[in-house]
Each structure stands twice: as C-alpha cells, then as structure tokens.
Amino acid sequence: MEIRSLLQYHQAYKNSVEDPEKFWGDLSKGFLWHQEPSKILDWDFKKPEVHWFSDGQLNITENCLDRHLIDKADQTAIIWEPNDPGEAAQHISYQQLFDRVCRFANVLKRHGLGKGDRICIYMPMVPELAIAVLACARIGAVHSVVFAGFSSTALADRINDAQCKMLITADGSFRGSKTIDLKGIADEALKRCSSVQHVVVFQRTKQDVSMEPGRDLWWHHEIEQVDSHCPAEVMNAEDLLFILYTSGSTGKPKGMVHTCGGYMVYTTFTFKTVFQYQPGDLYWCTADIGWITGHSYIVYGPLAAGATTLMFEGVPSYPDMGRFWEVVEKHQVNIFYTAPTAIRALQKADLSFVNKYDLSSLKTLGTVGEPINEEAWNWYNQNIGKDNCPIVDTWWQTETGGIMISPIAGVTPLKPTYATLPLPGVRLVLMDESGSVIEDNDVEGRLCIGFPWPSMARTIYGNHTRYRETYFSAYEGYYFTGDGCKRDQDGYYRITGRVDDVIIVSGHNLGTAEIESVIDEHEKVIETAVVGFPHDIKGNAIYAYAITREMVENEDQLRSEILSLVSETIGPIAKPDKIQFVPGLPKTRSGKIMRRILRKIASHEYEDLGDISTLLDPSIVEEIKKGVL
Ligand code: 7RM
Secondary structure (H helix, E strand, O other), rough: OOOOOOOHHHHHOOOOOHHHHHHHHHHOOOOOOOOOOOOOOOEEEEOOOEEEEOOOOEHHHHHHHHHHHHHHOOOEEEEEOOOOOOOOOOOHHHHHHHHHHHHHHHHHHOHHHOOEEEEEOOOOOOHHHHHHHHHHHHHHHOOOEEOOOOOOHHHHHHEEEEEEEEEEOOOOOEEEEEOHHHHHHHOOEEEEEEEEOEEEEOOOOOOOOOOOOOOEEHHHHHHHHHOOOOOOEEOOOOEEEEEEEEEOOOOOOOEEEHHHHHHHHHHHHHHHHHHHOOOOOEEEOOOOOOOOOHHHHHHHHHHHEEEEEEEEEHHHHOOOOOOOHHHHHHOOOOEEOOOOOHHHHHHHHHOOHHHOOOOOOOOEEEEEEEOHHHHHHHHHHHHOOEEEEEEEEEEEOOOOOOOOOOOOOOOOOOOOOEEEEEOOOOOEEEEOOOOOEEEEOOOEEEEEOOOOOOOOOOOEEHHHHHHHHHHHHHHOOOEEEEEEEEOOOOOOOEEEEEOOOOOEEOEEEEEHHHHHHHHOOOOOOEEEEEEEEOOEEEEEEEEEEEEOOOOOOOOOHHHHHHHHHHEEEEEEEEOOOEEEEEOOOOOOOOOEHHHHHHHHHHOOOOOOOOOOOOEEOOHHHHHHHHHHO
C-alpha cells in the first residue's frame, strides 16, 4: 500500500481505525512468511498482553536479504563510510551482505548458540555490526546491542540482566580523533559477567589487546572455519527478535523486548511511507545502531524494503564541521535523517562548511530524538534543504519500535516544530492530569496511545510487572508515553518534552535516578538530585544538586571526582554540566524531592516558584538560590 497524497493518507488512517485487522493483515501480505498469519491481533492492555500475527512464522533476515537476491543481488545494500575520510568507503551488495551474514551466523552456531540465546553486541559503527545483528536474527538468537560509548559498568549490567552467552565486540573503535579501547572496557565488564562463554573480537583499530585463550575468538579467524550456507531459523511471529535497553526513572535500565513479525511489518511500512523511499534512492540515517533509531531505520526497515542504506562510523565534527555535508556530496545522498542536537551543533559552525558542498542530491530531510526548536528547523530547511526538501519530524520511542507521529514526506503539509499527524494505525489520546481524555483541539496534555500497533515492545525483559507499572498503570487501558504534547486547532501534534524524570541530552535518554545513584556513591555525598536545564546545543544539560557530609574544602576537587565517577559508571554523556553543593533539598512531607523547583532554579527562573508550602522546610529554597551556578 502506498500513500502518495493527503487524501490517501486520510483514507488509510480511516481504514486502519475502522478495521485494524484487515489493514495490518493486508500489509503483512507484502512479506515472506513460512506460515502466513491467519490471526492478526489479540490484545488486552489491562494485563497487558499484545500478540500480532501470532500464528505466522517467518525469519526477518529472509525478508531483509534472501528475497532481494532475485532482483537486487548486485544492488548495494550498505554503503559504509569510515570515520576517517582518507580511508576507502565500502559498498556491500545484497548478495555480499547475505553471504557475510550467513557465514557469521554459522560462526555463532559453531559455538553452540541458537534460538532464544541472548548475545550482547558492543561494537563500533562498522558493517560487521549490522552483520552481527542480522546473523543473530538468522539463527533466532536474541541480540542486545549496547552502544559502544557506554562504560564497562553499564555494559556489565546489561549483559547480566539478559544473561548473555556471548559478547561480540572489537579491539577498538575510531570516533573522531579519538581511539576507544573497546576490548579493554569489555574485559573490565566481563570480570562480573559469568554467563558469557565466548567473546568474538572484530579487528578494527589493530591495537594491542589481550585475548583470553578458550574464551576470546578473532572474527577474521572464525569466519574462515565455516561456509556461507545457513538456512534461516523459522521463528514464530511473537518470538523475541531483540532486547534494547533504555533508561528508566529508577536506576535500573529497562530491557525493552521486541518480537519478530509485528516489528518487521511496522518498521518496513513506516520506512517506506514516511521517507517515501523510491528504488535507486540512497538513504542515510546518522544514528548509531546502538539506539532504536539505528535498529529500525538503518538495519531492519531499510533492508526489508530493499533500500540502499548508508552507515557512518564517524562524528559530525571530524575532521571538521563539514563532514556530514561532504558525505552527502560524495555519495549523493537523497534522504538524510538526523537528530536536532546534531543540527544545532552544526548550525553554530560557519556556513562555509555547508556551502562548500553540493547538496542538490537531497530530496528529503528528517529529524528524531527530541523536540526541534524553530530556529534549528529553519536553519535545516534553508541551508540544507535549500527550501526545497520536506522535513519529516518523526516522534517515536524505543518502546514503540517505529515512527508513530510524523509527516509523510511531500504529502503532509508541514508546520515547523510539529511532528504533525499520527501514522495509520496509531490512535493518539491526550490526557489531563486527572486521567480524563481531552477531546478538543487547541489543547495540551499527556500523550497516550489507545490501541496496539505491531511494533510495540511486548514487555521489559524479565520484569513484566515493571512494564505494566511504567506504561499501563498511569491511565487504565492506555499506553502512557511519558511525553507532554499539544494538539493545535488543526489537529496537529507537537511534542513538548518528557513529563517524567528522564533528561534528553543530545538525543540520549538519561534517567535522573541513575545519575543520582552514582553520585551518591561518592563517600563525601549524602544525597543528590539531578535535573535538566535548557542548553543551546545539547537540548538539555544536566544540573546536579548534592548534599555533602561536611563543608567542602576544595569544591573543584570534589566536582572532578564526581565527574569521573559518573563517566566511569554510566559514560561521559551522563556527566553533569553543573554541580552545586547544597545544605539540603526541597522535599515534600512524604520525602519526594520537588524537581519542579530545582529545574526552575537551574534554569535561573526563580521569580515564580509556584506553591512551595507543601515543602517540609521552605527556607531551603532560599539557601539553594543563593548558591546557584
Ligand atoms: C526514537 C527515540 C524517546 C523520547 C520520546 C520523546 C523524545 C523522540 C521526538 C521526541 C519530540 C520528536 N527513542 N523524542 N522523537 N520529542 N519530537 N520528533 O528517540 O527511546 O531514545 O527516546 O525521545 O521524549 O519519548 S528514545
């Protein structure tokens, strides 16, 4: 089904609501199944339980690879652009990708891995990362990709939570002018991970690493031991495809579980629809495969659609601020999908970094990850799109698996800063604080979803109770997104930001509680409260208020100790931009920190702090204000 006009969009939306089973049942026919599904949907948001295509059987890699060999064997599946512009790019055809995935899948099998086993992947943005992901899916193993910027503690926690039997990593990774010691970080993590039996190490940087005999295996040796014939494991539609961790409001990250059938149908449909991908187009999503955006819109969606997807190893600022635009010109990118935080950073650089390059191949631009401010939207539109490319502002979450609210490129009339309208099948509801549905237009509320969609996360790995409590208990019968949202007079949606305790820094979701618990571990700190405050480039920055045991003699010394603690435990991305030492925190009588007040102080907006009479000790607010940074 193709949507090429606003009329077709409205018609498709109407069909999807009036008869969802017919709508999604018809779409599922565009895929390769071992057993076509006859049951389309069973659901109950009270349990909550959702099953899509439950008697269908498939393997997602046959949809991403095998079926394209008939007519696209020689078409490029992945263009890989390395960190360093001096190194050659790689073009990998569908046939080559198929062979390499099957070969590596046989490596996994040779070491005893199979259906249902969890495999952790901690790798740089090299083609072998996509190959490892697909090889897991080929044999029915569940991948858990951990972003290669995470610390050894974060890696170990995720490996242990999923009880992974294998870790796939690299010797090191290149990011801008830095080299990161991935294997060293992994070795540190593995001291705490008894479930891991083997580590496969891909050689990227050729730096010296220590290899533990019996446990550690080189990727390039292993693939010599096997052939490239590997029949796909037949999976039930609701079997696990992957786990991906996302921050929560308690310290412990949530392993969001995605399953095979619904995820495939939804990511493929939304990829084709939102970006209006046409045969021959080159599509580039700048995300890392360590985030859901990379899973759904670098690997699975584009490959299932038979597209050519560009994978970039580097960063936007290396060797200079023109790197993205250089890559666009070099490969003639047609569709470019990035994050507002990258746009804001590039916007600060001199326009000559943009204007040096020919960007006329671009047809469509996209953004994802956080609300985009009007200034950044306009800059992107004028300087990158030359007022001639639709911008799709795509709202979605790790939990939703795929894009939920977005313009359809060239079809939906745009409004800067608006994600615009829900995609077919997505039933949005705005709630007021008391839990009543807000019916009208020109309103603001909490964004909920009233009906299942195929790619929704089915549970939190090992903790269904937490899944229910986090997403389905705030408003009974609805999925709660955690985001605030406006609906304007035209029924257009605009996301206003998180309403819970998650801070989005440069597009990365960070749980305040996780950062707080790390800072609390410092022997001089008694208690911490972490909030976000607006930042020009990163969207939000992190402000930490810490109560210390005694007067701090050397504040800078303590600050730098706290920063390294956070960096080592969570990762550099979670380091607070400001740390204020305070005598106490504003708490309610029941002991809850009033973050609303701390947020206002951190943003230097203390004129109207609202009602502070519910505080146990309102005078503490004055004390904190005096020391604000
Ligand atoms: C895809 C992704 C999810 C949270 C989400 C929002 C925020 C994402 C937009 C956005 C405004 C957007 N997954 N968010 N996209 N806010 N406009 N287009 O980012 O799980 O890492 O984050 O990101 O708050 O709830 S995520």
